[in-house]
Amino acid sequence: MKTTTSILSLRGFALAVAAGATLLAGCATGPNANPADPIEPFNREVFRINEDLDKGVLKPVAQTYVDVVPSPARTAVSNFFSNAGDVYSAVNNLLQLKGTAALEDTMRVAINTVLGLGGLIDIASDAGLPKHKEDFGQTLGVWGVPSGPYIVWPLLGPSTARDTVGFLVDWQMDPLTYWHDSAITYSLAALRVVDVRANLLGASNVFEQAAVDKYTFLRDAYLQRRRYLIYDGNLPEDQDNKTSPDTGDTTVSPYHRFTPNWPVFRR
Template identity: 40%
Template sequence: MIKALASACLALIMVGCASVPAEKQDPRDPLQAMNRPVYDFNMDVLDKYLLRPVAVGYATYTPQPVRTGLVNFTTNLTTPTDVVNSALQGKPANTGVNVARFLINSTVGLFGIFDVASSFGLKHADEDFGQTLGVWGASDGPYIMLPGMGPTTARNLTGDVMDNVVLPELALTTPQSILLFALKAIEARANLIPQEKLLNDSLDPYLFLKDIYFQRQLYELYDGKPPIKEEKIEEFDEDFLENL
C-alpha cells in the first residue's frame, strides 16, 4: 500500500513537472503545476471567503491597544522557541537577548502583554528551525504551496513542524497551540490589507509571491545581510507569507 502511494505521488510530480513549459520552469519550483492550483484555492476560496473577512472584521472592531497586547503576548509565548533556535545556530547574543526578553516581559510585562524589554533596547530576535537547518547547511528543497498554509519549502516545512508542533507541545496543550496559530494568522492577514494592491496588480501574482518569499527567507537566514545583492522590491508582510 505504501509503495503504491509513493508511486502515485511520484507519477503526479512527474506529470506536474512535464506540464510546465520548459521556458517557465523554475528549478526552485519543480512542483509548480500542482502548486498553482493550490495557490488559486488559497486565494480565491479560503482567503476570499474566510481569512480576509475575519481579518477585516478584526482590524475594524479590535482597538489597537488590544491588538498590540495580543501581538506582544503571542510573541512572548513563542520566545522560548527563539531561544532554542538562537542557541542551535550559534548566536549567543541573540540567545541572551531572547532569554532576557522572556524573563522581563513574562513578569514586569504581565505575561508578555506589554513589551517592556524593548524599552530597555532588547529587540526581539526572531529565529526558527528552518533558519537553523539553513545555518547547518541544509538546502531549501522544492518550493511547496500548502492548502490553507501558503508558501514554504521542504526545509522550512520541517522547521515549521518543529517550531509549531514539537517544541510548543512541551509547554502548551493542543487547543492552546491552535489558538496561538489562529491569533498570529489573523493579525498577519490584517496587517497585509493595505498592501494587497501590490499582489493584485502584479502580472503573475503566483510568481510575485514566490520571489518575495525566497528573498525574505534569504534575508532572514543571514539576519538582514545576505551575501548577494538583492533587487529592491516592495516589502510584503512576512508573517502573512507564512499563513496564506
C-alpha cells in the same frame, strides 16, 4: 553529547526530506520546469485555493477584527504571540551559535512574561532589548541543508521542503501548543491566524494592486527573503543574485564562516 546527537539527527532528517522532495518533484514534472519550483502547476492551484479562502473568509474576518477590537487590545494580542515566538527564536539562535542573540531573546521572554503581564505588554523593547526572529527553517539553512523545492501548502501558504521541516519543529517548540485543553490550543491557533492576517491587511492591499502575476511575485519574494534571513542580510557578493540550479537556494552555506573544520555542517 546527547544534545549534539539530537541536533545532527534533526539535520540528517531534514536533509533526507529535502532530497526526497526534490527527487519526487523531478519525477513529477518535465525537464523544463523551474529548478526552484518544479511542481509549479500543483503550487499554482493551491495558491488559487488559498487566495479564494483568504478573500472569502480570512480577510473579512481580519477586517472585522480590526473594526471591532480596540487598537490597544489588538496590540496586546500581538505582543502575547510575539513573546511566545521569542521562545523558539532563542532556541534557534542558540542552535546557530548566536549566543548574544539567544541571551537577548531569553531575557525578552523573562521580562515580558513576568513584568509584561504574560507578554501582553512589550516592556523588553521599550528597555532596548532587540527582537530576533529566527525559526528552525533558517537554522537548517545556516547548517547547510538545501531548501529543496518550493511548495505552497493549503492554508499555510509558501514554503520549501526545508522550511516545512522547520515549521514542524517550531510547532513542537511553541509553548502555546502545550495546553492540556485542546479547545484552548485551537482557540489560540485561530486567534493567532486572525492576528497575523490583520497585521497584513495593508500589505495585502498593495500586493493585490501591484502584482501582475501574483503567484510569481510571491514565490520570488519568499525565496529571496528566506535567503536574506539565513545570511542575516549579509549575502556574499557572488551570491547576491545566484541560486542553485538544484534547489533554488544559495550554494554556499553561511555556516562555513564559523565552522570551517566541521565537515558535517557543509554541503
